[in-house]
Amino acid sequence: MLQIRNLTKRYAGTLALDDLSLTIPHGHMVAVIGRSGAGKSTLLRLLNRLIEPSAGTIAFDQQEITQLSGADLRRWRAQAAMIFQSYNLSPRLDVLTNVLIGASTEIPQARRLLRVYTREERLRAASILDDLGMVEKALERAERLSGGQQQRVAIARALMQSPRIILADEPVASLDPHNTRVVMDTLKWINREHGITVLCNLHSLELARSYADHVVALKDGRLEFEGSVAELTGESLSTVYGGTPETEEKKVLEVA
Numbered sequence: 607m608l609q610i611r612n613l614t615k616r617y618a619g620t621l622a623l624d625d626l627s628l629t630i631p632h633g634h635m636v637a638v639i640g641r642s643g644a645g646k647s648t649l650l651r652l653l654n655r656l657i658e659p660s661a662g663t664i665a666f667d668q669q670e671i672t673q674l675s676g677a678d679l680r681r682w683r684a685q686a687a688m689i690f691q692s693y694n695l696s697p698r699l700d701v702l703t704n705v706l707i708g709a710s711t712e713i714p715q716a717r718r719l720l721r722v723y724t725r726e727e728r729l730r731a732a733s734i735l736d737d738l739g740m741v742e743k744a745l746e747r748a749e750r751l752s753g754g755q756q757q758r759v760a761i762a763r764a765l766m767q768s769p770r771i772i773l774a775d776e777p778v779a780s781l782d783p784h785n786t787r788v789v790m791d792t793l794k795w796i797n798r799e800h801g802i803t804v805l806c807n808l809h810s811l812e813l814a815r816s817y818a819d820h821v822v823a824l825k826d827g828r829l830e831f832e833g834s835v836a837e838l839t840g841e842s843l844s845t846v847y848g849g850t851p852e853t854e855e856k857k858v859l860e861v862a
């Protein structure tokens with residue numbers, strides 16, 4: 607269970623996250639929605655400890671994440687695997703090596719630097735690629751793949767990290783509708799098949815409705831709505847995005 611208590615993040619002049627408290631049980635597929643600048647990326651980055659909170663606590667299964675340092679913090683960063691809009695692959699390395707990089711926190715530094723992997727590690731990476739329908743691309747350079755394929759490699763790398771939670775920050779924002787579905791289907795499959803909690807920042811309300819079972823809506827850094835997809839009414843949407851309840855959902859869907 608992920609427990610966020612009074613989490614606050616201030617950048618120089620901006621209150622990006624304002625006293626957020628939230629509990630997310632294991633195995634949920636959560637869409638984090640809200641207008642641009644609402645604090646969605648800030649929340650995910652705080653959870654991974656890419657950035658430090660100004661106040662508040664984050665606990666995962668009783669482990670206090672905000673207190674971690676050294677090797678424990680490195681382990682947590684691997685376990686809270688991030689997926690980014692821009693994939694963040696090494697473009698000139700082949701797909702298999704990109705996936706193997708996900709195993710790096712578990713292996714000694716010398717092997718990591720020289721990119722020397724065991725047969726077991728290579729087989730595991732290939733098996734993950736196979737699960738995601740990407741094994742035939744294993745020896746191709748990452749830069750030769752389409753955006754949707756690169757994002758699936760990034761997801762495979764995240765799985766190689768043996769994650770306890772996946773934090774996907776606008777994972778489909780650069781993709782066409784077909785690849786958007788493929789990538790969202792992949793995240794949903796991981797959620798269902800592996801039981802891993804997925805938090806996914808989404809601009810599209812339609813995608814949130816199709817793929818998430820739970821929605822967290824932020825507005826100006828504050829929690830505006832939390833509940834099941836079914837509970838997300840026109841009224842709650844109008845509060846999150848502004849506008850009237852009648853027109854707001856239509857407007858959001860059009861933007862999406």
Ligand SMILES: Nc1ncnc2c1ncn2[C@@H]1O[C@H](COP(=O)(O)OP(=O)(O)OP(=O)(O)O)[C@@H](O)[C@H]1O
Nearest residue numbers: 617618620622640641642643644645646647648649
């Ligand atoms: N490094 C930073 N320095 C200063 N302000 C920042 C920084 N990162 C984010 N902010 C500000 O914090 C607020 C929340 O930003 P955040 O990126 O978390 O929002 P978001 O909901 O993810 O937006 P988007 O959907 O556009 O990505 C915004 O006002 C943003 O300008």
